[in-house]
Amino acid sequence: MQWKNKMNEYMLMVNDALETYIGEHQSVNEEVFEAMKYSLFAGGKRLRPVFSLAVCELLGKEPKQAIPYACALEMIHTYSLVHDDLPAMDNDEMRRGKPTNHIIYGEGIAILAGDGLLNKAYEIMIDHTLKLENPSFGLKAMKSIADASGTNGMIGGQTADLLNEGKKVDERTLAYIHHNKTGALIAAALKAGSYMAEVDDDEAEGWERIGYALGLAFQIQDDLLDIEGNTSEMGKPAGSDERNKKMTYPALYGIEASRERMDELTKEVQMFLKPYGEKSNFLVMLTSALMNRRS
Numbered sequence: 001m002q003w004k005n006k007m008n009e010y011m012l013m014v015n016d017a018l019e020t021y022i023g024e025h026q027s028v029n030e031e032v033f034e035a036m037k038y039s040l041f042a043g044g045k046r047l048r049p050v051f052s053l054a055v056c057e058l059l060g061k062e063p064k065q066a067i068p069y070a071c072a073l074e075m076i077h078t079y080s081l082v083h084d085d086l087p088a089m090d091n092d093e094m095r096r097g098k099p100t101n102h103i104i105y106g107e108g109i110a111i112l113a114g115d116g117l118l119n120k121a122y123e124i125m126i127d128h129t130l131k132l133e134n135p136s137f138g139l140k141a142m143k144s145i146a147d148a149s150g151t152n153g154m155i156g157g158q159t160a161d162l163l164n165e166g167k168k169v170d171e172r173t174l175a176y177i178h179h180n181k182t183g184a185l186i187a188a189a190l191k192a193g194s195y196m197a198e199v200d201d202d203e204a205e206g207w208e209r210i211g212y213a214l215g216l217a218f219q220i221q222d223d224l225l226d227i228e229g230n231t232s233e234m235g236k237p238a239g240s241d242e243r244n245k246k247m248t249y250p251a252l253y254g255i256e257a258s259r260e261r262m263d264e265l266t267k268e269v270q271m272f273l274k275p276y277g278e279k280s281n282f283l284v285m286l287t288s289a290l291m292n293r294r295s
């Protein structure tokens with residue numbers, strides 16, 4: 001299973017860099033640092049940073065070039081989960097196999113820890129971009145991540161998700177939710193990775209487009225697991241979507257149609273990767289593993 005070794009290698013690079021970036025704090029604000037570290041190192045799959053590193057390497061550059069942007073993506077993703085779990089949102093008590101941030105630290109600190117992770121992401125990207133000989137690719141990677149995380153991206157998707165709880169949404173609204181809530185950050189991970197390999201905008205947009213397909217397939221599997229998976233394997237509560245009256249892909253289209261759509265999207269991603277030949281083996285394997293995952 002060579003791809004798993006590669007996955008471990010990328011994860012180690014990301015975890016080491018995250019440890020360095022988060023730093024140590026021994027002062028009155030220590031509590032918020034502890035809360036940030038708690039969720040960041042609770043055992044996430046590190047998919048978004050791994051996608052960035054893998055795309056950068058596939059395109060012929062050292063994956064470490066993408067590390068600051070990859071770590072920023074993981075911090076933004078982690079903040080979004082900390083806030084998503086709050087009582088005001090999904091009110092979940094378990095995440096990444098552990099009690100959620102607000103259960104351990106209380107709601108106030110959990111909100112601040114999310115804010116802290118979000119801000120830290122930009123501190124890292126700005127520090128690194130300022131040091132680049134040619135900062136334009138760093139700026140483009142950073143802009144991709146900022147756009148994807150904002151009100152026209154992940155925050156927009158989460159807003160639509162929240163406002164439509166308990167309602168039967170139409171296909172367009174559900175597509176908007178998925179595209180933005182989950183797709184945007186995954187698409188930005190691929191796009192930012194390609195920018196760190198110094199590709200032109202057309203090529204970067206190709207990676208972004210396929211990232212959206214990957215993101216939708218990933219969210220469909222997440223929603224299927226919420227119905228069919230189990231809490232101990234997933235490390236987060238099964239049945240959360242039903243409890244929160246969320247309109248999901250399987251709720252609107254049914255389980256069979258959801259699986260078919262996920263398979264189509266997976267094939268689309270694999271067709272995109274095919275011209276890259278052997279260099280794309282890791283991403284091809286990771287994509288199929290994600291669609292068969294149990295957590």
Ligand SMILES: CC(C)=CCC/C(C)=C/COP(=O)(O)OP(=O)(O)O
Binds near residue numbers: 083154158182222
């Ligand atoms: C701005 C914010 C707070 C964004 C949250 C984005 C997001 C992808 C949440 C998790 O989605 P989910 O609720 O479908 O997934 P899970 O099953 O992991 O809770």
Ligand SMILES: C=C(C)CCOP(=O)(O)OP(=O)(O)O
Binds near residue numbers: 047181222295
């Ligand atoms: C977008 C969704 C479906 C939220 C969970 O994302 P992941 O499944 O990547 O969560 P972690 O492994 O990072 O905890």
